[in-house]
Amino acid sequence: MKNDSQSRDVFYVSDGTAITCETLGHVVLGQFPFKAKEKTFPFVESTHKLDELIREINQSYERNGVKPLVFFSIVVPEIRAGLLVSQAFCYDVLESLVAQVKSDLQLEPKPKLQRSHSVGKDSAKYFDRIAAVEYTLAHDDGVSLKNLEQADLILLGVSRSGKTPTSLYLAMQFGLRVVNYPFIDDDIKRLRLMPEFEIHRHKLFGLTINPERLTEIRENRLAGSEYASTEQCLQELASVEALFRREAIPYINTTSLSVEEISTRVLERAGLKRRVF
């Protein structure tokens, strides 16, 4: 195959999960005008695994006539050295930042394995995060309104406004305990706050969405239903937004936002602290 400037092989390589390498490399490549054919090599901790990787790198070079790119994070010196002499452009995703901090603070860094995304020494913090996922799952979609005192956040909105994926992301990424509650049929006609929420008012946050988008999402789910009709969607959204305003519940419109963006905006508006895992 000939060199195609529109496409290039990219490897994400780490002695850990390689999730940080993937995320960062992917963002960097988003600035360049070629298509990346991405492959990830996690847990490259042995010369055996290194050899396998080097073989793929060399094959890519021979096949395409151009060097592949490697975004990596490797602590063990021999593995690192072996990778650096391969037929690839290699980028250490941490090196430059660590060097700058070292120089500015005049502190010696200690490279360590299991840098991120591991249970680590602070296992209580990790298990608290998993408990948050479990709490959130048990309080999805109005299933339970028990133990609200443990909630960090209570999301309100009509069916299909983005509550469930947002709740799960907030739990998984930030360790928050999130309740979400949908307004349905009877609720919509005489809309009021559940009495259970009264003493947790400060935790309430609303999600809304454009009627056209809501109709589209519901049509995908239940084509031709009243549930998906423009009229129904318009009425539900008007009622719920009126409630948000009347009760002074902060809310955002989720149309065209990703779960990451919705979550980030909710945290910011609700003044909740972000925890980094």
Add this chain to the structure above:
Amino acid sequence: MKNDSQSRDVFYVSDGTAITCETLGHVVLGQFPFKAKEKTFPFVESTHKLDELIREINQSYERNGVKPLVFFSIVVPEIRAGLLVSQAFCYDVLESLVAQVKSDLQLEPKPKLQRSHSVGKDSAKYFDRIAAVEYTLAHDDGVSLKNLEQADLILLGVSRSGKTPTSLYLAMQFGLRVVNYPFIDDDIKRLRLMPEFEIHRHKLFGLTINPERLTEIRENRLAGSEYASTEQCLQELASVEALFRREAIPYINTTSLSVEEISTRVLERAGLKRRVF
């Protein structure tokens, strides 16, 4: 307050969600011997928000007598310039990598807003990821064994071996459709594979865990129960592991692994492609 070399203020700043800045900065700081007091400023897109941030940076400097650290990613030149002259050590998390790729490939980068964690142009890819979260949720904990042909992976294991958080992480991070199925009471006594799984054998993957750890987790949930007893845990694990071996189902031990590590190892062993969002 005096300068305390054991602690320093750290700001994560972005015109997007700042999730990449947080992840990367947190990993870099893990190599240094001080405690970071972290705060995140997402969506810094206006001079108004920049002013607020600069105020906090200056307050931190005055209060502590040392400059705070800022890990940032900002595209708009004026906002970027304003940040760089503040009383902080500022680290652009992308700059060095972009410069290296630019130099190696002789290609001009195009910095862009909404680099990561947005719905972006490829909205079909984003909605497929959300559909994966919904599929996974609908197939959690043996609730449904319908539509298994759509599954990318079927996780098996005893109750509390890590199936649910792993499934949700695989769906959210990698856009995979994951079914998880617990072996319970009656199953354990005469353990066999559900007939529904037969034609999906290649999708099966087992999770196991050390008996001591399983007892501990179950004790936290139902103290003093038979369910949490050492004997019960030992028996369940022995039966399930025997089944995995007999049926040649690949499996891993999740004790002391995080969801990210379990997920990465499962993908690797199952030969599933990682998608980057």
